[in-house]
Amino acid sequence: RRLTEGAEMVPELLELGHVLGEFFHNMQEKVLIVASSDLAHTHDHNVEGHPTPFGKSEKADVFDDMLERWAHNPTDSSILVEASKLLNETISCGFTGMVMLCGSLQQLQMDKDTWTANVHIRSHPTYYGMMA
Numbered sequence: 001r002r003l004t005e006g007a008e009m010v011p012e013l014l015e016l017g018h019v020l021g022e023f024f025h026n027m028q029e030k031v032l033i034v035a036s037s038d039l040a041h042t043h044d045h046n047v048e049g050h051p052t053p054f055g056k057s058e059k060a061d062v063f064d065d066m067l068e069r070w071a072h073n074p075t076d077s078s079i080l081v082e083a084s085k086l087l088n089e090t091i092s093c094g095f096t097g098m099v100m101l102c103g104s105l106q107q108l109q110m111d112k113d114t115w116t117a118n119v120h121i122r123s124h125p126t127y128y129g130m131m132a
Helices: 006-025 060-072 077-084 095-107
Strands: none
Touching: 006 077, 006 095, 060 077, 060 095, 077 095
16 A cells, blocks of 8 residues: 555554553553665666666656655654655655654653754665665
8 A cells, every 4th residue: 555555654653652652651661663765766767788676767766855845844744644645656655654654752851952853875876865
């Protein structure tokens, strides 16, 4: 579903994130949440005559830029809603995890006053973008 209905899944993924955030909040133990940050899989990267597996999209950089903006303010779901409109063209396997993470952080009321979000690198050395 994430490849064909990603945009439509945003509300339910945010809700799942809220449920997970509540679950984590009620735990006695500390919790580390790890989410994939694979970005657009449609960057132009033709190696030795082998085309990219998902084709090329002119919107790949735009999509990656949007998700980097979100990563600097990861409780702002409005950026994810906008980025979701490009999913069919840009293809991103990490998008759904980022939406769930956003929902969890919203539920935990994690905002810029309680922590700092950092993007250390964003690049696309192959056909897909990555962010850390």
